[in-house]
Amino acid sequence: MKLTVDGTTHDLDVEPDMPLLWLLRDELRIHGPKYGCGIDACGACTVHLDGLAVRSCQITAQEVEGAEVTTIEGLGTPDAPHPVQQAWIDEQVAQCGYCQSGQVMQAASLLALNPAPTDAEIDAAMSGNLCRCASYPRIRAAIRRAIQSEGA
Amino acid sequence: MRALLILCALAAPAAAQSFDPIAEVLLHPRCANCHVGADGIPLWSTEAGGTQPHGYHMQGGESRMGIETLPCSTCHTNRNGVLEGSAPGAEGWALPPVEMQWAARTPAQICEQLKDPDRNGGRTLAEVADHVGHDPLVLWGWTPGPGLEPAPGTPEETVAAILAWADAGAPCP
Numbered sequence: 001m002k003l004t005v006d007g008t009t010h011d012l013d014v015e016p017d018m019p020l021l022w023l024l025r026d027e028l029r030i031h032g033p034k035y036g037c038g039i040d041a042c043g044a045c046t047v048h049l050d051g052l053a054v055r056s057c058q059i060t061a062q063e064v065e066g067a068e069v070t071t072i073e074g075l076g077t078p079d080a081p082h083p084v085q086q087a088w089i090d091e092q093v094a095q096c097g098y099c100q101s102g103q104v105m106q107a108a109s110l111l112a113l114n115p116a117p118t119d120a121e122i123d124a125a126m127s128g129n130l131c132r133c134a135s136y137p138r139i140r141a142a143i144r145r146a147i148q149s150e151g152a
Numbered sequence: 153m154r155a156l157l158i159l160c161a162l163a164a165p166a167a168a169q170s171f172d173p174i175a176e177v178l179l180h181p182r183c184a185n186c187h188v189g190a191d192g193i194p195l196w197s198t199e200a201g202g203t204q205p206h207g208y209h210m211q212g213g214e215s216r217m218g219i220e221t222l223p224c225s226t227c228h229t230n231r232n233g234v235l236e237g238s239a240p241g242a243e244g245w246a247l248p249p250v251e252m253q254w255a256a257r258t259p260a261q262i263c264e265q266l267k268d269p270d271r272n273g274g275r276t277l278a279e280v281a282d283h284v285g286h287d288p289l290v291l292w293g294w295t296p297g298p299g300l301e302p303a304p305g306t307p308e309e310t311v312a313a314i315l316a317w318a319d320a321g322a323p324c325p
Contacts, residue, residue, distance in 0.1 A: 039238035040227040041207075053226050058233055106226075113219070124221035127209035 001065045005030065006074025016062035021045045023061050024071060032072035032101045036130075043129030046102035046109075047071045053109035072101035075108060084108045087146035095133035103129050107143050116147060169320030173305070173313045174266075175259035182293040182303045186247050187254035192216060194247060195255060197301075203255075216247040232297030240300060242292035249273070263324035277318035285311040 001012050005028060014023055024030045024047070036044030038057050045056040048070040056069075076082035081089065084107045094100045103126070110117060110125040117125065122143050131139070177183060185195040185203065192212035195203040213220035224246060227239040251271045254262050265271040272280055284290050285307055293303040303310075317323070 039233060039235050041237065046226075052223065054229075055227055055239075058227070058229065058238060063229070109226075110222075113223075121221055124209055124211055126222075128222055128226065 001061060003061075003064055003066070004068045006069070006071055012061070014061045016060065018061045019057050020047070020049075020059040020061065020064055020069070021056040024056060024069070030071050030073055033105075034098055034101060036099065036102075041130075042099070043102040043106060044099045046105040046129065048075075048105060048109060051109075051112065053106050070105075072104055075105065082108055083146045083149050084111065084142070087142040087149060091138050091142040091145060093135050093138040093142050095131075095135050099129060099131045099133075100135075103131065103135075103139055107139070107146070111143070111146060111150070115150065117143075119144075169316050169323070171259060171263045171317055171323065171325055174310065174317060175262060175325075177293075177303050177305065177310050177313075178254055178262055178266075179259065180293070180301075180303045182296050182300065183290075184255045187252055188212075188247060189253040189255065190250050192247060192250075212247040216249065217245075232292075232295070234298070236299035238297075240292070240297045243288040245289065258325075260325045263322075267322055267324075277314065277322060281311045281314040281318070284314060 001014065003010050003012060003023075005024065010028065012023065012027060014027060021033055021035060024033055025035070033047050033056055034044040035057065036042035040055045040058050043055065046053050047056045048054070049059065049064065050068055076085045082104075084104050088094070088100065088104055093103070106126060106129045110122070114121060114125075119140065122140050126136075126139060126143075178187075181195070181197040181203065185197065188194060192214070194206040194210060194212060196206050198204050210218065211221055212218055212224070218224045218226075228245040229239075229241040230243045230245070232238075232240045232242075252265070252273070254265075266280060267277065269275065273283070275283060291307055294307055296302055
């Protein structure tokens with residue numbers, strides 16, 4: 001199967017029902033997306049599938065044939081981070097960090113759909129991404145910073 | 153005993169035309185948990201037999217698909233998850249239109265709704281039955297995936313019950 005991940009097209013020989021998260025981590029060695037719960041319930045594995053946030057633990061390889069996937073490792077670069085990544089650095093959002101790649105990918109998807117969300121809209125959009133360190137106030141602050149940096 | 157037999161004989165045809173078996177399906181959590189009102193908040197069933205708001209502060213919004221905040225499709229795909237507790241899914245996953253609210257309503261209220269084209273998607277009762285028998289999202293109610301109790305009976309039985317009820321003049325409780 002062919003799959004484009006972070007701008008690179010791969011020709012892969014994997015089981016059709018392999019979860020996308022396994023494919024990314026075990027086959028392509030992209031370890032940014034994290035395994036949390038395995039049942040859509042935490043958001044740690046969030047990536048973009050054709051531009052929209054999805055939980056990669058629940059999508060199978062056969063469902064992403066020919067698709068474009070973006071992970072935290074392809075969202076920006078160290079020299080040119082995505083505005084959400086830069087805001088995360090500026091606000092020092094992460095504590096343990098395990099959920100943060102999913103948080104960033106969800107926030108980037110939110111701002112792509114809604115460039116100027118209210119605080120209530122931010123909270124609603126981010127509520128499916130859990131953080132055991134409770135970094136939620138900093139997550140919201142970073143999203144607000146990213147909005148301002150984009151001039152929205 | 154004779155009186156009982158007569159009573160049963162009289163009751164049988166009425167039962168076949170009753171709205172009760174239809175209401176039992178429509179008010180089952182697999183159906184009613186998404187047929188919610190204007191707040192657009194889907195429901196989850198609890199182990200105690202009640203309901204609670206969908207976890208994670210999810211809101212269907214005016215789009216009824218979460219477009220305003222978090223699209224349903226972030227977690228719900230066009231098929232059920234394979235593990236118990238994972239998100240169920242079906243083609244077109246979304247909340248039904250707000251005028252089709254059934255949650256927290258009585259069988260009598262839902263019966264009147266079901267007959268009203270303004271509140272049933274502009275359908276005749278035959279079209280309502282056809283919708284129940286063919287719409288992927290409705291059919292999901294009988295194949296909800298691991299860990300979720302299916303709606304009662306089968307889609308075919310529910311279609312037959314709607315048609316029999318309609319043929320009897322669609323009486324409401």
